Amino acid sequence: MSEELFSQRTTTCGALTRADDGSRVVLNGWVHRNRNHGAVHFINLRDRYGITQVVVDDDASKDLEEIAASLRLEFCIAVTGTVRCRPDAMINSEMATGEIEVKAERIEILSSCPALPFQIDDGTKTKEDLRLKYRYLDLRSQGMQQRMKLRHDFILSIRNYLSARDFYEIETPTLIKSTPEGARDFLVPSRHYPGKFYALPQSPQLFKQILMVGGMDKYFQIARCYRDEDARGDRQLEFTQLDLEMSFVKRDDVLTLMEGLFVHVFKEVMDHDLPPTFRRLTYAEAMNTYGTDKPDLRYDLELEDVADLAARSTFSTFKEIVGNGGFIKAIRAPKSETVDFSRKYITSLEDAAKVYGAHGLAWMKVGEHNTLAGGVSKFFEGLEGEMIERMGASDGDMILMVAHADWKRCCASLSAVRSTLARDLGLIKKGFEFCWIIDFPLFEYNEEGGFWQAAHHMFSMPQQEFLDTLESDPGSVLGDLYDLVLNGYEVASGSIRIHDVELQKRIFRICNFDDETAEQRFGFLLNAFRYSPPPHGGIAPGIDRMVMIMAEETSIHEVIAFPKNTAAVSPMDDSPSEVDQKQLDELHLVIKYPEK
RNA sequence: GAGGGUGUAGCGAAGUUGGUUAUCGCGACGGCCUGUCACGCCGUAGAUCGCGGGUUCGAGUCCCGUCACUCUCGCCA
Numbered sequence: 001m002s003e004e005l006f007s008q009r010t011t012t013c014g015a016l017t018r019a020d021d022g023s024r025v026v027l028n029g030w031v032h033r034n035r036n037h038g039a040v041h042f043i044n045l046r047d048r049y050g051i052t053q054v055v056v057d058d059d060a061s062k063d064l065e066e067i068a069a070s071l072r073l074e075f076c077i078a079v080t081g082t083v084r085c086r087p088d089a090m091i092n093s094e095m096a097t098g099e100i101e102v103k104a105e106r107i108e109i110l111s112s113c114p115a116l117p118f119q120i121d122d123g124t125k126t127k128e129d130l131r132l133k134y135r136y137l138d139l140r141s142q143g144m145q146q147r148m149k150l151r152h153d154f155i156l157s158i159r160n161y162l163s164a165r166d167f168y169e170i171e172t173p174t175l176i177k178s179t180p181e182g183a184r185d186f187l188v189p190s191r192h193y194p195g196k197f198y199a200l201p202q203s204p205q206l207f208k209q210i211l212m213v214g215g216m217d218k219y220f221q222i223a224r225c226y227r228d229e230d231a232r233g234d235r236q237l238e239f240t241q242l243d244l245e246m247s248f249v250k251r252d253d254v255l256t257l258m259e260g261l262f263v264h265v266f267k268e269v270m271d272h273d274l275p276p277t278f279r280r281l282t283y284a285e286a287m288n289t290y291g292t293d294k295p296d297l298r299y300d301l302e303l304e305d306v307a308d309l310a311a312r313s314t315f316s317t318f319k320e321i322v323g324n325g326g327f328i329k330a331i332r333a334p335k336s337e338t339v340d341f342s343r344k345y346i347t348s349l350e351d352a353a354k355v356y357g358a359h360g361l362a363w364m365k366v367g368e369h370n371t372l373a374g375g376v377s378k379f380f381e382g383l384e385g386e387m388i389e390r391m392g393a394s395d396g397d398m399i400l401m402v403a404h405a406d407w408k409r410c411c412a413s414l415s416a417v418r419s420t421l422a423r424d425l426g427l428i429k430k431g432f433e434f435c436w437i438i439d440f441p442l443f444e445y446n447e448e449g450g451f452w453q454a455a456h457h458m459f460s461m462p463q464q465e466f467l468d469t470l471e472s473d474p475g476s477v478l479g480d481l482y483d484l485v486l487n488g489y490e491v492a493s494g495s496i497r498i499h500d501v502e503l504q505k506r507i508f509r510i511c512n513f514d515d516e517t518a519e520q521r522f523g524f525l526l527n528a529f530r531y532s533p534p535p536h537g538g539i540a541p542g543i544d545r546m547v548m549i550m551a552e553e554t555s556i557h558e559v560i561a562f563p564k565n566t567a568a569v570s571p572m573d574d575s576p577s578e579v580d581q582k583q584l585d586e587l588h589l590v591i592k593y594p595e596k
Numbered sequence: 597g598a599g600g601g602u603g604u605a606g607c608g609a610a611g612u613u614g615g616u617u618a619u620c621g622c623g624a625c626g627g628c629c630u631g632u633c634a635c636g637c638c639g640u641a642g643a644u645c646g647c648g649g650g651u652u653c654g655a656g657u658c659c660c661g662u663c664a665c666u667c668u669c670g671c672c673a
Binding site: 033035036037039040044051053055058072087089095098114115117118119121125126127129130182183184205227228230232233356357454455456460567 | 597599602603606607608609622623624625628629630632633634635636664665666667668669670671672673
């Protein structure tokens, strides 16, 4: 009965060195490779820590030889043997354990496996759905193992840093009240209360503010968040945030803390030196200079306003747009050795712009001696010098322009051209370029609904100088809001919060929530705020996105152990799935299927 | 909700203006091999070309529809 189930490892597959020469060891792991040379077998045995070469020599017993010959890829085995240094000529300098090998005396097959649905090796080009269906196999790959380690190291480093700075890690509930903000909620039906639902949190926003009212002073949480929206490469239904809130702080306290955190974490986890502070851009600067509120600063390619020049040109389309208060912006495409600015290429840039609402992309080529040619250049006769100087252009460059009545679409379209150019011309430098975007507008106008809504969320503090004009001119109000941007991705978002009941109610009213509705939805927050809330603020960096960028990946799926695909399905466990009628009955639910 | 891309053996791909038996690499299976490390060599099996319909003497290839995955817009405070 007490017979040993298996020979338990005495060390791992990444640990043995010359110093272990002659020692008797047991290794547990998976068959990574099995090279059979007739009388000699080489088995690469793999575990999380590395790969060690196991040798079955020609003097092996018949039994051992037969077991070695029967091994297939990914069999889980235990090897008992003796470490020996390899002959000089056989040393593999590519392997961490390449100086030694283990001469097997006994091999136990702990478990076998059938032919694999795909090969486990790094950088696999296997379709993602298949990888997700057999995620347990995919996770064995070196890439997934490294990324899970990176994610672990990242989170551990964050925990240690914040803990050392007096933060408490506090959990908040994941079954909460549905509150009408932002994204669609995931709902959980209540068994006890027919017709009532919990919601999964889109973020712990209200709870962390209430923790501040509760005197917790500094809080953080590695928090799972849920938003029922369509997926993308950099977002899915459930994701993980470092949620963080502090009492008695102003904006710069939060920004400084985060800079210190990321400088520390990047050094500790990746041995990468970040600058001690990050560049700050106002929302208006970011939009005007880069056309987006999440600019990728790994390359330049700044946008210029050329509305005044366009107005003086003979290009009636542009003149009309300017005359109607529209916007015209331009970008310089620098001369390239690798990319020919052909009509075909310009069309591809135009297509990129049109996705964001541009009607077209006007272009001109810069020639020698302040000349412009091609495209719309004939309309800019006499303005060549000014245009070229404005754009800082020179011979061989190209000037690309977007005109649009809507400022945001004008910016976004040209931003798409900017990022396409950077990619195609190979202008993207390696590295990590952080920047802060500050001074966001607090409200934006909902065209469909005909009312103002919070651009970020309704709990952010308006900047002081706008307190008197909140109601009269919501569109001009700037908030104490900040986003952290890394390599063109929004990786954190935060604000100084409102801690005054009356001010909070004013914001609700502007956002179309009358006092009664606000009380109904957010009464618990307003109630808490009656009891001497401290001034407070916080931020929430996205863990998945951060690790994705650190791992130089473009999909957060690569840094999540069990992600869902873009159709919101998990191919491994086949969720979502139907449930029993009994379960529905208990929850008082009747399914109404959509008509086809 | 909208647009683009992809779908050929277990995996990754090729497949010409529509033309005989759909090709290659990896993997699987069998055999050989004493120093490999992506071992090598020989052989074998494995494909309703996503699915349905149409055009045609003939469709992997052309057309229509549909499904799945994927990228993007919308959406995501």
